[in-house]
Amino acid sequence: MSAYDYSRKEFAAVFAELQKTYQIYGPKRFAGRGRFSDTDLIRYAPLASLDELELAEKSSLSPKSLVFPADETIFHFNDHEFSQPQLKENGEIIVLLRPCDINGIARLDKMFLENGDQADPYYQRRRQRLHFFMIECRESFENCFCVSMKSNTTDNYEVALRFAGDRVAAQVKDHRYAGLFGQKGRAGSFSPEFVSGNDKQVELPTVETMPAEMFNHKMWEEYDSRCIACGRCNTSCVTCSCFSTVDLFYADSRQCGERRRVWDGCHLDGFSDMAGGHSFRKNKGERMRFKTFHKIYDFRKRFGFDMCVGCGRCDDVCPEYISFSSCINKLSRTLKGGSDK
């Protein structure tokens, strides 16, 4: 392990040097592409230079698209055979991301790679291209509750970076980068700090087994009328991993086409619909319950830690001001016999 200090300009040169071997992804600002006019969209995208790295604001879409794109073709078919498409590019990728998102992708690893005996090959082939460069996160954004979710820290990175005005500090854990990082900078002593408190805190339910009455509890009812099933909380979430499969046939062909998997989410209409028209969760409140239990109860029972990493994106993007963190607290209060208000 080694550490270096740079001016921003010097580090920009390191960045450019890395680009010769790697594609570098990070949160990027797209001017004017936000939901409202004259607002910007921040999402993960390839960075042309260090200047494109957005640090001031949280991205509204998470880096999960790097391993689990919104729409991915899983095979092409004709009347008698099918073939798996190749990735357009196969090079290695450095992704600059914060601790919550590193932990978020670790959750996705559980879902796609360790859930059952077959690892998901589509996920795997994208995942193995990634190298994590952690953006040090010492101050939380609005709605973050990573500390409560214990996802504020991680050592799952190859390089950690501190961006402080005109200075950049790096901690390099993986020796493959040592030469390159050492050339341009001065030896330093940087080791990353982690945010130790958020404005938002959640109290997680402590029950071993969720009492049956919580499934039909009236605390979920308010979401029937509040939630509009827009699905933003799912699409923006770094750990939502649900998808639907759809087939599309090429124009004028009954036999040739492709199967895709596209993001789906428990809040969206049609998500739990089955052939024959049965739908498991018609009411929005039931969907909120399903999501909440999955994020902070069911997943833990299976993997030993919670699915939600407290990135707060679901709260950031909900047009109806539904706060997931408040919902978790409400659930815990109710379980303890307190008010469900």
Place this chain on the structure above:
Amino acid sequence: MSLDLNRKTVTKNAFRITKRRNHTAIRIRVPGGHLNASQIARIARIAEQFGDGNLHITTRQGFEIPNIPFEKMAEVNAALRPLIEELELEHGVKIDNPAAGYPAAGMRNISACIGNRTCPFANTDTTGLAQRIEAVVYPHDFHTKIAITGCPNDCIKAHMQDFGIIAICIPEYDYDQCIGCEACAKACQRKVTGAIEMNGSKVVRDERRCIGCGECVLACPTSAWTRKPGKYYRLLVMGRTGKKNPRLAMPFLDRVNEEVVTKVIANTMAYVDRYILRCLPKEHIGYIVDRTGFNVFRDEVLQGVVLNTEARLAKTIQWPGYNTLNDANLKTTK
């Protein structure tokens, strides 16, 4: 003492001849309808000091302070100076002597809906645009009504103006980002023109049907729909109220940029100057277009205008409206 007033000079200075003898009313311009609290306080003080403490909010988002004795005009003008500086000069309007009050009253206050400073539907900052257009058209004596609305909901009623400017967007689709949730298609079908249809798990937008409201952008949970960079407008022309032939403004230019809008409005001033009947006390712009015909209007106002590539231009226009003379359907009930 009997007053000896030059009515034309008074009116040009934005004071009115009112019902009450020897008393006037001053009209205060607020381009884009936005002002700060201290400016409102200043307006209130003028009403208290020179009028009778009352003021009227005009339909065009200005203020009219009535019951001011004519002798106070110079003092009122002096008191208006900071407002003229802040609401006009600040935005690039050229007024030679701001201490002498408003130099013209023909050009009506440019009104605007609240726009994207507040409204989530708005495709632009309507007030900012109003202020920039003010710098192009004011001071001018031709009676012209301009209003700007942030989206096709048209809360400001751009359809009732000589120039109604509707801010629109050109939605752009990121195919790979679309998850086929149908939210945009449902929004467009329920609220707008049904320009979006599902095509399997993707959507297609009928460009001709699309009116650029931006509902699809607002609805999309993955930002597959976003607004194309740049600002785009639909320019409606020659809507009017009035005693003879009220009618709705109609689209003249669509998907044009701000430069086109401002240049067309500026050209219109020259067109009016050339064709107005000076034998009349005033001739409203819409009636001038009636006389010259649409084609003359179109060709003159488009002179030197470079249309952006997205632009669409009306080849002909028919204005819906009615003649107040047509009363065949009205019968007495006694």
